[in-house]
Amino acid sequence: xxxxxxxxxxxxxxxxxxxxxxxxxxxxxxxxxxxxxxxxxxxxxxxxxxxxxxxxxxxxxxxxxxxxxxxxxxxxxxxxxxxxxxxxxxxxxxxxxxxxxxxxxxxxxxxxxxxxxxxxxxxxxxxxxxxxxxxxxxxxxxxxxxxxxxxxxxxxxxxxxxxxxxxxxxxxxxxxxxxxxxxxxxxxxxxxxxxxxxxxxxxxxxxxxxxxxxxxxxxxxxxxxxxxxxxxxxxxxxxxxxxxxxxxxxxxxxxxxxxxxxxxxxxxxxxxxxxxxxxxxxxxxxxxxxxxxxxxxxxxxxxxxxxxxxxxxxxxxxxxxxxxxxxxxxxxxxxxxxxxxxxxxxxxxxxxxxxxxxxxxxxxxxxxxxxxxxxxxxxxxxxxxxxxxxxxxxxxxxxxxxxxxxxxxxxxxxxxxxxxxxxxxxxxxxxxxxxxxxxxxxxxxxxxxxxxxxxxxxxxxxxxxxxxxx
Amino acid sequence: xxxxxxxxxxxxxxxxxxxxxxxxxxxxxxxxxxxxxxxxxxxxxxxxxxxxxxxxxxxxxxxxxxxxxxxxxxxxxxxxxxxxxxxxxxxxxxxxxxxxxxxxxxxxxxxxxxxxxxxxxxxxxxxxxxxxxxxxxxxxxxxxxxxxxxxxxxxxxxxxxxxxxxxxxxxxxxxxxxxxxxxxxxxxxxxxxxxxxxxxxxxxxxxxxxxxxxxxxxxxxxxxxxxxxxxxxxxxxxxxxxxxxxxxxxxxxxxxx
Numbered sequence: 001x002x003x004x005x006x007x008x009x010x011x012x013x014x015x016x017x018x019x020x021x022x023x024x025x026x027x028x029x030x031x032x033x034x035x036x037x038x039x040x041x042x043x044x045x046x047x048x049x050x051x052x053x054x055x056x057x058x059x060x061x062x063x064x065x066x067x068x069x070x071x072x073x074x075x076x077x078x079x080x081x082x083x084x085x086x087x088x089x090x091x092x093x094x095x096x097x098x099x100x101x102x103x104x105x106x107x108x109x110x111x112x113x114x115x116x117x118x119x120x121x122x123x124x125x126x127x128x129x130x131x132x133x134x135x136x137x138x139x140x141x142x143x144x145x146x147x148x149x150x151x152x153x154x155x156x157x158x159x160x161x162x163x164x165x166x167x168x169x170x171x172x173x174x175x176x177x178x179x180x181x182x183x184x185x186x187x188x189x190x191x192x193x194x195x196x197x198x199x200x201x202x203x204x205x206x207x208x209x210x211x212x213x214x215x216x217x218x219x220x221x222x223x224x225x226x227x228x229x230x231x232x233x234x235x236x237x238x239x240x241x242x243x244x245x246x247x248x249x250x251x252x253x254x255x256x257x258x259x260x261x262x263x264x265x266x267x268x269x270x271x272x273x274x275x276x277x278x279x280x281x282x283x284x285x286x287x288x289x290x291x292x293x294x295x296x297x298x299x300x301x302x303x304x305x306x307x308x309x310x311x312x313x314x315x316x317x318x319x320x321x322x323x324x325x326x327x328x329x330x331x332x333x334x335x336x337x338x339x340x341x342x343x344x345x346x347x348x349x350x351x352x353x354x355x356x357x358x359x360x361x362x363x364x365x366x367x368x369x370x371x372x373x374x375x376x377x378x379x380x381x382x383x384x385x386x387x388x389x390x391x392x393x394x395x396x397x398x399x400x401x402x403x404x405x406x407x408x409x410x411x412x413x414x415x416x417x418x419x420x421x422x423x424x425x426x427x428x429x430x431x432x433x434x435x436x437x438x439x440x441x442x443x444x445x446x447x448x449x450x451x452x453x454x455x456x457x458x459x460x461x462x463x464x465x466x467x468x469x470x
Numbered sequence: 471x472x473x474x475x476x477x478x479x480x481x482x483x484x485x486x487x488x489x490x491x492x493x494x495x496x497x498x499x500x501x502x503x504x505x506x507x508x509x510x511x512x513x514x515x516x517x518x519x520x521x522x523x524x525x526x527x528x529x530x531x532x533x534x535x536x537x538x539x540x541x542x543x544x545x546x547x548x549x550x551x552x553x554x555x556x557x558x559x560x561x562x563x564x565x566x567x568x569x570x571x572x573x574x575x576x577x578x579x580x581x582x583x584x585x586x587x588x589x590x591x592x593x594x595x596x597x598x599x600x601x602x603x604x605x606x607x608x609x610x611x612x613x614x615x616x617x618x619x620x621x622x623x624x625x626x627x628x629x630x631x632x633x634x635x636x637x638x639x640x641x642x643x644x645x646x647x648x649x650x651x652x653x654x655x656x657x658x659x660x661x662x663x664x665x666x667x668x669x670x671x672x673x674x675x676x677x678x679x680x681x682x683x684x685x686x687x688x689x690x691x692x693x694x695x696x697x698x699x700x701x702x703x704x705x706x707x708x709x710x711x712x713x714x715x716x717x718x719x720x721x722x723x724x725x726x727x
Contacts, residue, residue: 362651
């Protein structure tokens with residue numbers, strides 16, 4: 001996917017002024033948070049599971065090449081094919097080639113964030129294939145020609161009314177549906193035909209299991225199952241970091257994933273696929289391919305952000321992020337929004353181009369506190385700011401201010417003098433009113449709020465004059 | 471560190487930049503509470519800033535320089551205590567910040583180990599008698615740094631439950647950021663405005679006439695927005711209420727009310 005036009009600021013401004021989006025965000029926010037909290041509370045040992053999951057991921061990541069080789073060998077032994085793609089372009093080419101060889105016309109897709117990351121739909125559509133997203137949320141945004149705004153709820157920014165409008169325009173001959181159940185039914189009807197026509201089914205891979213050569217997808221709609229069992233060819237797109245050693249490990253992650261993502265104990269469908277249809281199998285694909293995408297991940301592994309590769313794409317960080325809750329996912333400009341996106345997007349697409357993302361964060365730590373694999377998201381966001389500073393990307397005005405402040409703060413006498421002066425000036429400005437409604441040079445503060453004025457001379461001055469008595 | 475629990479430990483009070491300039495009453499309240507908890511309180515007069523603005527901005531070089539200054543000024547004390555979760559949270563990051571510096575890493579760790587946020591110090595480390603009255607219905611905002619970096623949650627509530635006349639009314643989303651975030655609130659004022667307005671709605675829905683918290687930055691953000699929107703909710707740092715120093719104007723309030 002290409003980055004969205006505009007800047008973070010401009011997209012955020014649009015988001016804040018969009019009443020439909022604000023309504024949608026208001027509806028979704030408490031839902032995910034409260035449901036997760038109660039699902040987590042009901043499972044004893046959730047904290048221990050988080051520790052275990054993080055440890056499994058770290059162990060795999062420390063020997064990722066070995067685990068990938070084991071996984072690939074197992075897949076091949078089951079008759080599947082594993083393709084390694086070093087970047088997005090290579091991944092797209094591999095998948096185009098598979099579709100060409102399969103003589104495909106219709107391509108059904110289950111939800112795959114990697115396919116969004118590599119911009120797959122655009123090239124397949126340009127090649128003339130009929131590409132159908134089958135996850136309800138993805139289907140909605142495909143009709144709307146919009147990018148996803150959330151990694152597990154891609155159309156979370158749309159209200160029911162907007163979906164009804166979209167379906168009315170795109171499903172000619174059907175009466176307008178207004179209820180959620182009616183809309184779901186309508187989508188199901190439209191998609192059902194497509195599943196039967198599908199030549200190539202492309203899904204993501206939540207987990208790849210090395211010991212069994214299995215890819216796992218987790219969905220609530222069953223669309224992934226239809227995509228991969230009804231198509232002649234099944235293509236799994238996945239990041240290289242998704243491999244885990246065993247089925248036992250899978251059980252750890254499955255207990256964490258649904259609870260963290262949607263607050264369910266488990267998703268409706270957890271589907272394990274190992275290779276193509278075997279002789280005697282009643283159904284399944286004739287060909288089974290796994291496209292393992294690096295696209296910067298091995299570089300990430302070697303640097304300060306390797307913990308980011310633990311991510312299982314549950315969306316809990318964005319569900320709990322107050323900034324995401326204010327502006328939604330599109331403000332972040334690319335595939336991955338919210339806290340995880342504020343780290344991933346600069347790594348994938350450039351620190352300079354995405355300067356705002358790690359900065360548009362209050363470092364409040366709520367994301368980090370809910371991450372099922374204990375990624376220190378807040379610390380990594382701060383580390384990203386440090387990388388930006390080291391790359392000379394901090395705006396010159398801010399840099400000058402920071403170094404002047406840093407110098408003064410190391411001259412206690414001078415610092416004291418500035419504090420004294422500031423205190424006096426602010427008190428003069430406020431008079432007896434206790435706060436200041438507008439202040440030259442502090443417009444960004446006073447535009448939104450009054451500035452409470454100092455209530456007297458500085459504490460340290462008063463402390464001294466009282467002889468160190470409270 | 472000396473066995474500080476038995477005797478009267480020496481506490482160095484970190485006067486946060488905001489407190490020092492905007493709200494000296496919090497400093498005096500903190501000192502009074504610490505003294506009541508049996509501590510000898512000193513305020514190192516050469517102290518400036520813990521380095522949080524630099525650390526948060528990712529300017530590690532400046533943050534390291536500030537950290538060394540704070541370590542030098544405070545390592546003689548039994549404890550460093552400050553009425554701010556975010557400043558103490560920053561000090562707890564010093565060991566990480568100075569990990570590669572053999573001259574400083576040990577001292578950084580030693581300071582981090584004895585640095586405490588005031589309200590948790592008064593419950594977890596030293597016991598304090600609360601002898602205060604406050605007539606009002608208060609709601610408590612959990613400032614993020616104190617809550618998530620330092621685990622400050624039950625301590626302020628426990629202390630407040632001993633204030634005569636004070637009724638505590640929890641708000642929804644007490645643990646959600648108020649939109650301050652240091653420079654965030656001036657870099658992204660529109661988003662900050664949305665966040666603080668969500669917080670104001672939670673405060674209003676709680677029915678409280680008083681807002682309390684443990685970090686002045688957040689309190690100034692919320693108090694400023696409350697003032698701007700014409701709310702009559704009074705805002706205090708928890709230490710002020712616990713020390714019974716609530717005779718004067720609350721944060722942002724006009725004089726001679």
